[in-house]
Amino acid sequence: MNIDYRPGSFTVVDSSGREAAFDGDQYKWEITDGMLIVNAITTEGHFAAYIASDESDVLIARTSDGTTVGYSLVHHRPSTDPDVAAVVVETPSSELSKMYVLPDHHSRGRTEPPAQLLMRAAIETARDRGSVLVWLGVNQENVRAQRFYTKMGFERAGVKTFDLNGSIEHDFILTRRL
Template identity: 35%
Template sequence: MPVTVRRAVATDAEGLSRLAALTFPLACTPQTSAEFLAHHISTRLDPASFRRHLADPACVVLVAVDGADGADPVGYTMLLGGEPSDPDVTASLHHRPTVALERFYVHPDHHGSGVARRLMEETIAAATATGARGVWLGVSEENARANAFYARHGFDQVGTKRFHIGDAWEDDLVRERPLP
C-alpha cells in the first residue's frame, strides 16, 4: 500500500478529527468513562481544535495518507515543542531541548501494515528538524502493544507520570529517545 506522510494543513482538520475520534478511545484504559471520552472527543479532537494546532508554530502535525484513496488520513502524529509542564516528566527527561510526541495514532484497519513504522520514521525526522536533542511521550502502562512499538523504536522508559482523566487518576509511562 503506497502511503504518503506529509505535514498536515488546515484542509486536513476534518479528516484528522474523524480519525482522532476513532483512535483516541483505543488508547484509553477500560476505566475511562464513556462520558469523558465523548466530552474529550467533542471538545479537544474536533476540527476547530485541529485547525488551532495546525496554526501553532510550536506544533507539528504529520498525516499519513493512503495513496489508494487519499480521502481520509490513515494515521497522524503531533509534536509539541517546549519544556513539559508536568514536574514528573521534567524530572525524568535526559535530553534537552526536548519535543513531546503528544499523539501517535494509526487507523485500526492499518495496524500491522507498516504505516506506523513509516509514520514513526517521518516523525523522528520532523522532531530532529526542530533542533531538539530528545523526544518524549507518555503512554498508558496498560497499553502493551503501544509500549512494545515505542520500545522497538528506541523509546526507553525513563519515568512515570500521573494524570487526571475524567473522574479517575491514571498512570502513564514516560518514554524518551535521543535524537540524532
C-alpha cells in the same frame, strides 16, 4: 503511504482521529467516559490551533488515494508537567503528544506499516526542529502501545501522574535520544 506535514485540512483528521483514538485506548473507555474525552481533544478548533502553531506539527498518514489513516501531533516546547520535567532534562526536546492509526491499517502483513512511517516522520520532524530527545506518555495498561514504542527505540524514563476526569492516571514516560 504519504505523510503530510502541516496539512491545510483538519476536518478529515478530526474524524479519523476520533475513531483511531477511541480504538487506541479502548481498554480504558469502559472505565471512563472515553468518547467525551476523545471529543474534547480532537475538535476542529484544537487541530486548527495545532496546525497554525509554530510550536506544534500535525503529521497525517494517507493512502495513495488520499484516504487519511492516521495522524501524529508533535509539540516542540518544554513540558510544564513536573513529573516530565524531572526526567526529560536534555533540551531542546519534543513531545509526541498523539499517535493514532486506524485499526485496519495497523502493521499486520504490511511491508510499510503506517504507524512506523508516521513515527519515523514524527522523530525526523523533532530532529529537524533541533530537538535532541523525543518523549511521550503511555498508559501503563496499554501494553500493545508500549511494545510498539519500544520497537521504535523508546525507553522507560519515569512515571507521570494526572487526573483524567476524576480518575488518577499513571502513564509511563518514554524517551528516545535523537
